[in-house]
Amino acid sequence: MDSSVSSSASLFSPKFRCFDPSYAFTAAAHHKRSFVNSYPTPTPLARNCNGSMTGSENSERKIVTGEAGYVLEDVPHLSDYIPDLPTYPNPLQDNPSYSVVKQYFVNFDDTVAQKIVVHKDSPRGIHFRRAGPRQKVYFESDDVHACIVTCGGLCPGLNTVIREIVCGLYHMYGVHRILGIEGGYRGFYARNTIPLTPKVVNGIHKRGGTILGTSRGGHDTSKIVDSIEDRGINQVYIIGGDGTQRGASVIFEEIRKRGLKVAVVGIPKTIDNDIPVIDKSFGFDTAFEEAQRAINAAHVEAESIENGIGVVKLMGRDSGFIAMYATLASRDVDCCLIPESPFYLEGPGGLFEYIEKRLKEHGHMVIVIAEGAGQDILSESIRTMDQQDASGNKLLQDVGLWISRKIKDHFAKTKKMTINLKYIDPTYMIRAIRSNASDNVYCTLLAHSAIHGAMAGYTGFTVGPVNGRHAYIPFYRITERQNKVVITDRMWARLLSSTNQPSFLDPKKITSCQETEEPETQLLDGKIHA
Ligand SMILES: Nc1ncnc2c1ncn2[C@@H]1O[C@H](COP(=O)(O)OP(=O)(O)OP(=O)(O)O)[C@@H](O)[C@H]1O
Ligand SMILES: O=P(O)(O)OC[C@H]1O[C@](O)(CO)[C@@H](O)[C@@H]1O
Numbered sequence: 001m002d003s004s005v006s007s008s009a010s011l012f013s014p015k016f017r018c019f020d021p022s023y024a025f026t027a028a029a030h031h032k033r034s035f036v037n038s039y040p041t042p043t044p045l046a047r048n049c050n051g052s053m054t055g056s057e058n059s060e061r062k063i064v065t066g067e068a069g070y071v072l073e074d075v076p077h078l079s080d081y082i083p084d085l086p087t088y089p090n091p092l093q094d095n096p097s098y099s100v101v102k103q104y105f106v107n108f109d110d111t112v113a114q115k116i117v118v119h120k121d122s123p124r125g126i127h128f129r130r131a132g133p134r135q136k137v138y139f140e141s142d143d144v145h146a147c148i149v150t151c152g153g154l155c156p157g158l159n160t161v162i163r164e165i166v167c168g169l170y171h172m173y174g175v176h177r178i179l180g181i182e183g184g185y186r187g188f189y190a191r192n193t194i195p196l197t198p199k200v201v202n203g204i205h206k207r208g209g210t211i212l213g214t215s216r217g218g219h220d221t222s223k224i225v226d227s228i229e230d231r232g233i234n235q236v237y238i239i240g241g242d243g244t245q246r247g248a249s250v251i252f253e254e255i256r257k258r259g260l261k262v263a264v265v266g267i268p269k270t271i272d273n274d275i276p277v278i279d280k281s282f283g284f285d286t287a288f289e290e291a292q293r294a295i296n297a298a299h300v301e302a303e304s305i306e307n308g309i310g311v312v313k314l315m316g317r318d319s320g321f322i323a324m325y326a327t328l329a330s331r332d333v334d335c336c337l338i339p340e341s342p343f344y345l346e347g348p349g350g351l352f353e354y355i356e357k358r359l360k361e362h363g364h365m366v367i368v369i370a371e372g373a374g375q376d377i378l379s380e381s382i383r384t385m386d387q388q389d390a391s392g393n394k395l396l397q398d399v400g401l402w403i404s405r406k407i408k409d410h411f412a413k414t415k416k417m418t419i420n421l422k423y424i425d426p427t428y429m430i431r432a433i434r435s436n437a438s439d440n441v442y443c444t445l446l447a448h449s450a451i452h453g454a455m456a457g458y459t460g461f462t463v464g465p466v467n468g469r470h471a472y473i474p475f476y477r478i479t480e481r482q483n484k485v486v487i488t489d490r491m492w493a494r495l496l497s498s499t500n501q502p503s504f505l506d507p508k509k510i511t512s513c514q515e516t517e518e519p520e521t522q523l524l525d526g527k528i529h530a
């Protein structure tokens with residue numbers, strides 16, 4: 001350990017570089033109460049003062065076990081790798097708005113259960129550290145220099161999260177130095193920054209998009225961390241989807257490797273609602289609400305003409321949540337096609353047969369299709385080179401246009417009936433809008449939870465609600481898998497029963513599917529929507 005670096009240096013400068021490997025276990029001591037600490041991969045967090053590392057720090061997980069099968073998947077803390085960090089009383093205790101709240105501070109040991117539907121003999125299972133303000137903080141307000149960056153595709157609520165981070169830092173913690181990084185990750189070294197104050201961000205929650213701009217495509221982690229170091233930034237708020245959270249995880253590792261007193265916080269964003277563990281992602285409610293306008297239009301068009309068919313394409317590259325919830329909300333949809341549920345066109349039980357039946361019975365119908373649905377059959381009929389966007393996401397063929405053409409061709413060929421098909425593609429209209437009231441409140445809670453976590457010294461985590469309680473979730477939990485609609489879950493059954501569409505599935509396959517898949521999201525588990 002470099003004795004030349006005093007503990008006050010660790011307080012005031014992010015350039016605290018040296019540490020003792022034994023501090024890998026400081027958190028264990030720090031966090032210990034009735035828990036038994038079991039770090040399965042106790043790799044020393046740092047080796048030397050040059051910042052070079054050996055071992056796989058990425059695989060390190062901070063697992064704390066307790067009685068009756070209790071497991072805490074904890075998040076890193078600055079004190080894990082920086083010794084002797086001083087703490088300060090939380091300024092919120094003197095804040096007139098908050099000081100009146102009984103038990104405003106969360107208990108140190110509070111954790112949130114991932115599964116809340118249990119049986120008499122179930123183990124207590126996986127828990128995450130509860131989000132919220134702590135009595136002690138690891139930053140003095142005047143020393144905080146925060147920054148905010150938004151990456152990936154747009155989503156309603158980005159501006160609200162930005163606004164609430166800025167206002168929360170200002171008003172709750174008296175933090176006045178906050179930088180907006182322009183244009184996504186690359187903006188750290190290739191673009192300008194914007195000083196953010198409550199005045200600058202006032203009213204931005206009423207606008208769609210992100211005032212900071214965003215980008216896809218790769219970035220240079222080293223350059224980002226250099227920029228963080230050079231600017232003296234010590235709290236980094238990163239808003240983005242799965243790719244962004246992967247990037248945040250790598251940035252965190254680099255920061256830990258360099259031994260910097262910098263908290264890295266991810267705020268999960270994806271309009272597709274495909275982030276695991278959390279109840280839902282912000283902007284999702286707004287998106288499927290906005291989708292109603294397109295579905296209504298399709299319905300009005302379809303029901304006004306004989307054998308009218310309205311086709312609406314909605315976002316959802318790999319997950320059909322927007323299409324499923326928009327369909328369930330509307331009740332005017334006769335068929336919802338999502339990536340998770342394979343379908344076929346021709347023959348008994350196929351889509352064409354169902355359309356014919358529906359038109360005969362009702363004279364019109366509405367089809368909602370998620371952009372990632374049917375890509376397998378589409379690529380069989382249109383052979384093209386696989387293409388990717390700048391971030392490596394597969395670029396999809398336009399399934400809405402394709403299916404509209406297929407339906408038209410089918411009825412033209414079979415001459416069974418003359419149809420009138422209208423295709424509506426509101427893709428970007430449902431995400432380029434401001435967040436609705438419910439998402440605004442949700443974004444505020446996310447921003448506050450993120451701030452409380454960073455001020456309390458937690459780092460390398462994503463924030464989000466788990467069973468309605470906000471929690472700090474390790475990055476790996478958010479990035480290791482994608483949330484999908486489970487078509488053997490009751491929610492999909494509700495959809496099938498509301499549209500009356502065929503399941504397009506062989507019941508035998510459904511049974512084997514059911515045995516292997518278990519929904520993780522609480523959206524599916526029923527707490528919110530049961
Ligand atoms: N596997 C990865 N590892 C590290 N960084 C990544 C990775 N994938 C993406 N990133 C970084 O995150 C940024 C955003 O990623 P991406 O374009 O995939 O959007 P996203 O965060 O997944 O959001 P969306 O929900 O809109 O897809 C990229 O510009 C890139 O710098
Ligand atoms: O056209 P862009 O900006 O790359 O974003 C489109 C994609 O982003 C998402 O909204 C979220 O990943 C997808 O559903 C969609 O395909």
Ligand SMILES: [Mg+2]
Pocket residue numbers: 152241242243393
């Ligand atoms: Mg993504």
